[in-house]
Amino acid sequence: xxxxxxxxxxxxxxxxxxxxxxxxxxxxxxxxxxxxxxxxxxxxxxxxxxxxxxxxxxxxxxxxxxxxxxxxxxxxxxxxxxxxxxxxxxxxxxxxxxxxxxxxxxxxxxxxxxxxxxxxxxxxxxxxxxxxxxxxxxxxxxxxxxxxxxx
Numbered sequence: 001x002x003x004x005x006x007x008x009x010x011x012x013x014x015x016x017x018x019x020x021x022x023x024x025x026x027x028x029x030x031x032x033x034x035x036x037x038x039x040x041x042x043x044x045x046x047x048x049x050x051x052x053x054x055x056x057x058x059x060x061x062x063x064x065x066x067x068x069x070x071x072x073x074x075x076x077x078x079x080x081x082x083x084x085x086x087x088x089x090x091x092x093x094x095x096x097x098x099x100x101x102x103x104x105x106x107x108x109x110x111x112x113x114x115x116x117x118x119x120x121x122x123x124x125x126x127x128x129x130x131x132x133x134x135x136x137x138x139x140x141x142x143x144x145x146x147x148x149x150x151x
Contacts, residue, residue, distance in 0.1 A: 014121050016104075017043040018128075019058075020097040025136040027100050027128050031121035037065045041074060048078050057083045061092035099139050100131075 017040060018029030028050060032039045047056065060066040066086065075082045087094050108127050114120040 014117050014124070015039065016101070016124060018097055018101065019047055020100050020139075022096055023138060025100075025138045026132045027097075027136070029124075029128050031124050033117070035065070037068070037070060040065050041070065044074060044082075048081070055081050055083055057085060059085050059087060059095045059097075061087050061095065062089055096139050096141075099141070103131075104128075 014031045014033065015035040016029055016031055017035075018027055020027055028047065030043050030046070032043075044058075066084075071082075071084060075084075092098055104124065104127055108123055112120070112123065114123065
């Protein structure tokens, strides 16, 4: 069991934009300095180059940069290959990339001590490479909860 001090020095943050290939469990991601629409468009263009044929299904939560006319134009530029699906509000957990991100959080970020954003990005990128080479597998899960009537 580790010991954590209550004080820490924050050396900056990074944004991870990532996609999961459901059939293999492999992750494609980029560590970026910001989380703006232009960053997401750059990532989505890289995703389109990575998968040049066929439809690409994109499951998104309701973050503000996931909406707007720019995505209609983006899709037009990519021959309407992208299919955008939004999770219900407060239900991003149904998106399988969240499983992968939780593994990253538990293994690398939770107890990590990073002295720079470059070190943080390097660790995250290294984990994604390791995951894809050695551990990737399709996630098979289903909702086993139940709806209960209250009141």
